Amino acid sequence: MAKLAINGGLKVIDRQLGKDWPIFDGTERANLLEVLESGKWWRGGGDAETSKVALFEQGFAAFQDAKHGVAITNGTQAIECALKAIGIRPGDEVICPAATFVATATACILVNAIPIIVDIDPANYQISPAAVEAAITDRTVGILPVHYGGYPADMASLQEIADRHGLWIIEDSAHAHGSTWNGQGCGSIGDIGCFSLQMGKTLTSGEGGICITNDDELAEKLFSFHHIGRFPGRPFYEHHIVASNLRMTEWQAAVALGGLERLEEQANTRDSNAKYLEAGLREIDGVSPIERDEWVTRWNFYFYHFKFQSEDFGGISRQRFVEALAAEGLGGGSGHLAPIQKNPLFTDRNWGPACFGDNEPPDYAKVETPEADRIAATEGISVTHRLFLGGTEDMDLMLEAIAKVRENVGELQ
Ligand SMILES: Cc1ncc(COP(=O)(O)O)c(C=O)c1O
Numbered sequence: 001m002a003k004l005a006i007n008g009g010l011k012v013i014d015r016q017l018g019k020d021w022p023i024f025d026g027t028e029r030a031n032l033l034e035v036l037e038s039g040k041w042w043r044g045g046g047d048a049e050t051s052k053v054a055l056f057e058q059g060f061a062a063f064q065d066a067k068h069g070v071a072i073t074n075g076t077q078a079i080e081c082a083l084k085a086i087g088i089r090p091g092d093e094v095i096c097p098a099a100t101f102v103a104t105a106t107a108c109i110l111v112n113a114i115p116i117i118v119d120i121d122p123a124n125y126q127i128s129p130a131a132v133e134a135a136i137t138d139r140t141v142g143i144l145p146v147h148y149g150g151y152p153a154d155m156a157s158l159q160e161i162a163d164r165h166g167l168w169i170i171e172d173s174a175h176a177h178g179s180t181w182n183g184q185g186c187g188s189i190g191d192i193g194c195f196s197l198q199m200g201k202t203l204t205s206g207e208g209g210i211c212i213t214n215d216d217e218l219a220e221k222l223f224s225f226h227h228i229g230r231f232p233g234r235p236f237y238e239h240h241i242v243a244s245n246l247r248m249t250e251w252q253a254a255v256a257l258g259g260l261e262r263l264e265e266q267a268n269t270r271d272s273n274a275k276y277l278e279a280g281l282r283e284i285d286g287v288s289p290i291e292r293d294e295w296v297t298r299w300n301f302y303f304y305h306f307k308f309q310s311e312d313f314g315g316i317s318r319q320r321f322v323e324a325l326a327a328e329g330l331g332g333g334s335g336h337l338a339p340i341q342k343n344p345l346f347t348d349r350n351w352g353p354a355c356f357g358d359n360e361p362p363d364y365a366k367v368e369t370p371e372a373d374r375i376a377a378t379e380g381i382s383v384t385h386r387l388f389l390g391g392t393e394d395m396d397l398m399l400e401a402i403a404k405v406r407e408n409v410g411e412l413q
Contacts (some may be wrong), residue, residue: 003328003408006327012331012401017394018387031254041250052253059260068213068219071248075174075196078209082170082192085221088113089357095135096144098339098369104172109354114361117341119369129157142168145175147186148229150301155181155189159345164231177203178267178300187212203259205252269301273388273395280399284406286313303382314409318378332352332383339372
């Protein structure tokens, strides 16, 4: 008789794990009502300092250990705004990883910069410092690491490379709210950190974003680039630079402020559940956790990733494993998208109106990132963050489901 649920057996997990997402309570309701009744639905005007957007900027920046925050419409535009504030010029080359969401790189093209896409480190799935070093040319101006899945990238090595070559660092922290590197909030380590508040993220306002920085001058520029070229303290209709309107609304900030109150506790819960899960994963043949580097002081992941090794898992494909696991009640996914340079926009060279001065993007079809390819194709497994918001009994159920598939892998061969 079949034991595996995919073959008609009983499933291991027959209840919800973790929590539903998004989470909200009376705080968001009260904040939204307050905005509605105030008649002040945007951050501009006389009360800009006390607006919900300003409160969110201050609260979130402090939470991530940064001095300044500038709230933005979304995470993609947060990166564009950061690149403008840091002084990007047409044809400048910016190094970013292959394993990320495409917006990391397209944000560069949207400001006429050229993303140079490099491989990741197979040990921790983060941008490889050696690959960064190898990609530097005399056109390189900065590094755009992603804390992929919320796991802090190797910032010490990246900073050392940046210092040696006179490069800036903008951290794409879209997955890393609440993650800490050597005790310091992700996004506050390099020159600017950019976050997304899109609905799946661990802090959300439906859509939204924020840039943080410890640099006073960059903070002023971020403010100006998100606010039609205005400068703080200057007359309202005095515009200093060509800039877009990237302002967050008071509605978004009302919701984000509620989530911010819960973020510390949720981040600790995710991190401690992940550590518990990791100990269990080590006991099962054919799966293993990402080994935690010593700099990872808190991993508040957007998705938790671990490794699947077919050769130690009865030779079945990752796809087969994911399907069998889903039947047991644990919906995982590869979550690991193909390396971004495989997207048609890169292979077809569809840059839209972007122009790169006297430089040209590389032939992305020839950009090789073997580790990112392999991990996306066969090894990486991801599980969404909300499943980690319950107790360790949920981790036990996940482990039980994985172990059951491993023990009965013969049914899948
Ligand atoms: C790594 C990364 N960077 C940037 C973004 C863009 O954020 P948004 O969707 O808010 O524009 C995302 C969105 O998922 C992302 O995953």
